Amino acid sequence: MLDDLDRRLLRHLQADPSLSTADLADRCGLSAASCWRRIEKLESAGVILGQQAVIDWAALGYSVEVSLRFTLDKTQPRAFDEFLAAARAVPEVLEIQTFLGRVDVRLSVIARDMGHYQQIYRDRILTLPHIADIEALMQIAHLKRDEALPL
Amino acid sequence: MMDLDEIDRQVLRALAQDASQSAGALGRRFGLSQPAMWRRIRRLQDAGVIRGRRLRLDAEKLGFGVTVFLGVKLARKGQLQLDDFERAVSAIPEVQTVEHVLGLYDYRLRVVARDLADFERVLRRRIMTLPGAGEVEANVLLSEERRPGPI
Numbered sequence: 001m002l003d004d005l006d007r008r009l010l011r012h013l014q015a016d017p018s019l020s021t022a023d024l025a026d027r028c029g030l031s032a033a034s035c036w037r038r039i040e041k042l043e044s045a046g047v048i049l050g051q052q053a054v055i056d057w058a059a060l061g062y063s064v065e066v067s068l069r070f071t072l073d074k075t076q077p078r079a080f081d082e083f084l085a086a087a088r089a090v091p092e093v094l095e096i097q098t099f100l101g102r103v104d105v106r107l108s109v110i111a112r113d114m115g116h117y118q119q120i121y122r123d124r125i126l127t128l129p130h131i132a133d134i135e136a137l138m139q140i141a142h143l144k145r146d147e148a149l150p151l
Numbered sequence: 152m153m154d155l156d157e158i159d160r161q162v163l164r165a166l167a168q169d170a171s172q173s174a175g176a177l178g179r180r181f182g183l184s185q186p187a188m189w190r191r192i193r194r195l196q197d198a199g200v201i202r203g204r205r206l207r208l209d210a211e212k213l214g215f216g217v218t219v220f221l222g223v224k225l226a227r228k229g230q231l232q233l234d235d236f237e238r239a240v241s242a243i244p245e246v247q248t249v250e251h252v253l254g255l256y257d258y259r260l261r262v263v264a265r266d267l268a269d270f271e272r273v274l275r276r277r278i279m280t281l282p283g284a285g286e287v288e289a290n291v292l293l294s295e296e297r298r299p300g301p302i
């Protein structure tokens with residue numbers, strides 16, 4: 001289904017999503033028309049889902065980022081659903097992931113400063129339902145964050 | 152740090168969902184002229200609030216069926232080990248994100264692979280062999296959602 005040209009196209013577009021079709025065609029050695037057709041095909045096949053602007057929360061004053069890892073009380077049959085629904089209601093939660101492993105759920109939480117974090121942690125996180133255990137990892141630095149696929 | 156008004160917030164939310172929307176289309180939606188909207192977006196970019204764009208791809212359709220979050224502890228710690236480890240781990244194509252964290256682990260990695268066998272290959276050949284790598288904890292991603300955040 002995907003050929004080498006598709007992959008090359010996706011590699012370039014992944015590295016710089018703001019490239020125009022003409023520039024992209026140039027880099028891939030394609031005509032603008034066939035480049036456009038290929039992108040169209042990848043979009044309609046659902047391979048390309050879209051583009052999103054990446055927000056820098058630090059530039060908006062959110063300097064604290066914490067990764068909270070939860071194990072849930074699995075004796076409660078609705079533990080996951082109820083926990084996830086409650087976590088979605090916390091505005092400072094940026095990411096929610098569920099796992100197979102020692103950790104059940106991970107939340108990425110941002111705050112303006114440590115005081116603000118403590119307030120969110122006490123009032124919004126510790127009150128989430130069915131928590132058996134919490135571990136916190138405090139973010140020091142993002143060293144690689146492009147989330148590119150190795151195409 | 153930048154202060155946002157209500158229109159800024161709505162524009163940010165809209166672009167975080169779909170960055171391909173033109174200034175003209177956004178302007179019509181929020182009742183601004185195309186040049187006024189363009190200036191607003193430009194201002195958000197210049198202030199670093201919009202850090203860039205990310206292409207959203209369907210990893211599974213591209214053959215990447217497994218995502219694993221790894222917690223890595225360094226066996227030895229010193230300035231040199233940190234630099235060597237960070238450089239080497241960031242160069243692995245399957246490693247999508249590298250975060251330096253404080254807590255149970257020293258680094259948090261997001262790793263993508265074709266399947267579990269492929270993941271095992273990446274883990275054994277590329278990650279366990281990194282300079283200074285010690286204890287590793289793996290959690291296989293089951294589901295993930297990104298939230299809009301506090302805007």
